[in-house]
Amino acid sequence: xxxxxxxxxxxxxxxxxxxHLMDKWDHYFDVYERHFGPFRGRKPxxxxxxxxxxxxxxxxxxxxxxxxxxxxxxxxxxxxxxxEPGIVPEVGSQSDLDFLADVCRRxxxxxxxxxxxxxxxxxxxxxxxxxWPHLVDGGVYLVEDVHTSYMARYEGGLGRDDTFIGETQRRxxxxxxxxxxxxxxxxxGPNDWTTSMTGIHVYDSIxxxxxxxHSAPVRRMTGRPAFETIYGFPADDMITDDHRAQLAxxxxxxxxxxxxxxxxxxxxxxxxxxxxxxx
Ligand SMILES: C[S@@+](CC[C@H](N)C(=O)[O-])C[C@H]1O[C@@H](n2cnc3c(N)ncnc32)[C@H](O)[C@@H]1O
Numbered sequence: 001x002x003x004x005x006x007x008x009x010x011x012x013x014x015x016x017x018x019x020h021l022m023d024k025w026d027h028y029f030d031v032y033e034r035h036f037g038p039f040r041g042r043k044p045x046x047x048x049x050x051x052x053x054x055x056x057x058x059x060x061x062x063x064x065x066x067x068x069x070x071x072x073x074x075x076x077x078x079x080x081x082x083x084e085p086g087i088v089p090e091v092g093s094q095s096d097l098d099f100l101a102d103v104c105r106r107x108x109x110x111x112x113x114x115x116x117x118x119x120x121x122x123x124x125x126x127x128x129x130x131x132w133p134h135l136v137d138g139g140v141y142l143v144e145d146v147h148t149s150y151m152a153r154y155e156g157g158l159g160r161d162d163t164f165i166g167e168t169q170r171r172x173x174x175x176x177x178x179x180x181x182x183x184x185x186x187x188x189g190p191n192d193w194t195t196s197m198t199g200i201h202v203y204d205s206i207x208x209x210x211x212x213x214h215s216a217p218v219r220r221m222t223g224r225p226a227f228e229t230i231y232g233f234p235a236d237d238m239i240t241d242d243h244r245a246q247l248a249x250x251x252x253x254x255x256x257x258x259x260x261x262x263x264x265x266x267x268x269x270x271x272x273x274x275x276x277x278x279x
Pocket of ligand 1: 021022023024049050051052053054055056073074075076092093094095116117118123
């Protein structure tokens with residue numbers, strides 16, 4: 001299929017789709033654009049679980065631009081006929097760990113992984129755990145149709161642990177493990193999820209996980225104290241060496257000149273206040 005101009009968005013493509021059939025909930029396009037947009041024109045490698053007729057593979061190939069490779073996984077043999085430049089069908093199940101390892105060995109690592117496969121929790125979980133190490137730092141892992149976590153026919157329901165939303169809650173806990181007060185309790189300190197995941201975004205029916213180096217949070221302050229105390233303690237006791245260095249840098253003559261040129265009105269007000277206080 002000929003690629004159209006890569007400047008047009010996903011919704012435009014969907015409305016004008018003359019390629020293969022695809023099946024999407026309307027509100028997904030904004031979420032895709034938010035999380036996949038940064039990869040446009042950067043020749044990303046994407047893995048989509050659940051190919052069906054292949055329309056979604058073609059749409060993302062168009063959207064992400066020339067040089068994009070999209071590997072599509074599906075249990076149906078018939079998808080082999082959907083191969084075209086930049087689109088690589090692979091037949092197998094998203095819960096078959098040997099199959100996934102082989103796909104990753106041959107095509108990975110990936111910048112984007114999208115799970116639109118069986119929508120069963122056990123499969124969504126198996127794929128997430130198996131594929132996460134094969135996502136690059138800065139990559140995104142998007143699982144869609146997670147509303148199955150609430151549907152009786154998928155053994156879902158409100159407040160359940162054994163659903164993908166339950167799984168997401170555990171990943172939210174992992175994201176915050178640096179904050180556990182007693183890291184001495186075995187298994188409660190930061191784990192591999194904590195250190196390799198920088199964010200989780202939850203939408204209606206979609207969860208997106210951001211991959212990246214997540215170090216222990218560092219708290220910093222900058223700027224001049226406006227009052228004598230900070231959170232009830234003397235300001236001087238609260239200012240770290242780092243902060244003191246930042247304040248000292250503000251007072252160098254070149255920094256003062258730069259600040260005055262950036263905002264002459266504020267510089268004049270500062271000078272006037274200083275003159276008033278010295279009267
Ligand atoms: C909702 S459709 C995918 C739709 C497609 N992504 C689109 O947007 O047009 C789900 C697909 O997942 C496939 N599927 C079901 N179970 C699977 C499994 N365990 N592993 C991989 N694919 C599976 C089905 O054969 C079906 O084609």
